[in-house]
Amino acid sequence: MFKSKAYTTVLNERPELVQEFTDHHHCRMGRWYYEGKGKELFSHTKAYRAMEEPHALVHDMVLGTIPCAVEKNCLTQDRRETIVGNFKKMEEASNQLFRLIREMVQEANTDIVKELEFSGKSA
Template sequence: MNLSNNLTPSLSLPSIRLAIYPYAKDKTFGLLAKVDHIVFKQNGYIAIDKGEQCPERQAVQVSSHDCRLGKWYCEGIGLEEFSETAAYSSLETPHADVHHQVQRAIELIQKDWISDQGIHNQLIESVKRFESASTEVMTLIDDMVEQKHQPSASTD
């Protein structure tokens, strides 16, 4: 959203606040959703590193609908505020892929990935895939906010 295009010198301070507040609120909600996603990913890395039963491993053994971002997306503010955007409908696949690949990587570290080059390569590929999907998730969250606040292209 380019606020300078929406704010003209004739607007009063209360009008400016009304124009900025909804965008700032949604941007903040998007940032909180991204933090939840980063925490999930960090727990995945810790679980991969520890390679054993640990709280972080348990934290990532949830579906993409049951994690904090999934709840935001499926039943919370994400659904309420952003479901009309194109980016919203695109989020589910990369988000599910992050979960699948993190869980796959955790499965692979239970095998002899140090000695078996094939398993080692699969582990590296899973990490690359969840990082790629994660980047897409982060971009789509930003896109949802921007799409919601784009000026409508109505013709009068």
């Protein structure tokens, strides 16, 4: 949702959407991570601890890009390189984040993963 809304905001220059974006502490995932079930169930895993940096980067890249929607200059030639670069970094950080989520779940459930591996099924 966050990334999709970022693309919509920038590519359609929708200034009314800009105020809906928050930092990585106050989004749904941030609340899950810092004070919710995520912290409760997964904070003991290495992957959980590694998630903060790419999650913050996703938000930083979006928050650094969306002001052009207010200025209505997102699609100008001189902004293109910055916007593409920011969205590329956002996507790379997002991919890293989803990889870490998979690792986190596996770390937290090693007994189930081992059982699946023993039975010949993949996790």
